[in-house]
Amino acid sequence: MSTEMSTDQTLAPVVGGTDDVPTVTALPGRPGVPFGRTLQAELRKMVDTRAGRWMVIVMAAIAVLVLAAFVIWGPAEDASFQGLLELATLPLAMLLPVLGIMAATAEWTQRTGLVTFTLEPRRGRVVLAKALAALALAVIVLAAAVAASALANVVGGTGEWDLTAAAGAGLVLALLIYVLQGVAFGLLFLNTPVAIVSVLVLPTAWSIATAAISALQDAGEWLNLDSVTTPLFAGEMGGKEWAQLGTAVAVWVLLPLTIGTYRVLKREVK
Secondary structure, eight states: OOOOHHHOTOOOEEEEOSSSSSOOOOOOOOOSSSSSHHHHHHHHHHSHHHHHHHHHHHHHHHHHHHHHHHHHHHHHGOHHHHHHHHHHHHHHHHHHHHHHHHHHHHHHHSOOOOHHHOOOOHHHHHHHHHHHHHHHHHHHHHHHHHHHHHHHHHTSSSSOOOOOHHHHHHHHHHHHHHHHHHHHHHHHHHOHHHHHHHHHHHHHOOOOOHHHHHGHHHHHHHHHHHHHHHHHHOOOOHHHHHHHHHHHHEEEEEEHHHHHHHHHHSOOOO
């Protein structure tokens, strides 16, 4: 029995094969899904779910409440723009990694892996899109925190605009590092609760161990992500500080990101 094929070139032109098993060429044009479309899909998925949407709402609400409470009850001399911004971004440093974790584990906890990796079989592009989407959303949230801090400084603060360019850039870089750490731990464990607990407990446990055990204090100066980002927040980075930051980021971000990416590339989707 022969199979009739349409000669319309906009559908599926036949270029060869037998009557029973025709051979079909790909449609003309750019093959595969454009990366921009994948990035848009990953960014949309981060806020389309109730968990992602409420996470953004909770972060914004906490930042506003912290600013309002400090303006009302805090010491007036400390209510400068830099002081208010540091207060607003303090909860963000703890919650933004959760956004990265949720983005990285979506396919494995919401059982959408078959759909995602069927539409885009090149899993490396999906991983890159997830990381960039998490960073982009973090920048948006940080911009909202900056605007809220500026408004609080005008309304009830000292009116001093004392934030230096180095401190501002360091603040942005530090928060993006924490977000990328969340993505890395999410890819490493591929389980949202486990990744959240790990990203919160493991660095804290390491910080306590380096402070309590004298033999680990020297290593803690290079491998404690919280301590090496302190001069980054203050905009007081030197050569040694950059080296310590690079070492800590390599251990707490790049290493789990590499292992997690390998797991995603090789793991069977069920």
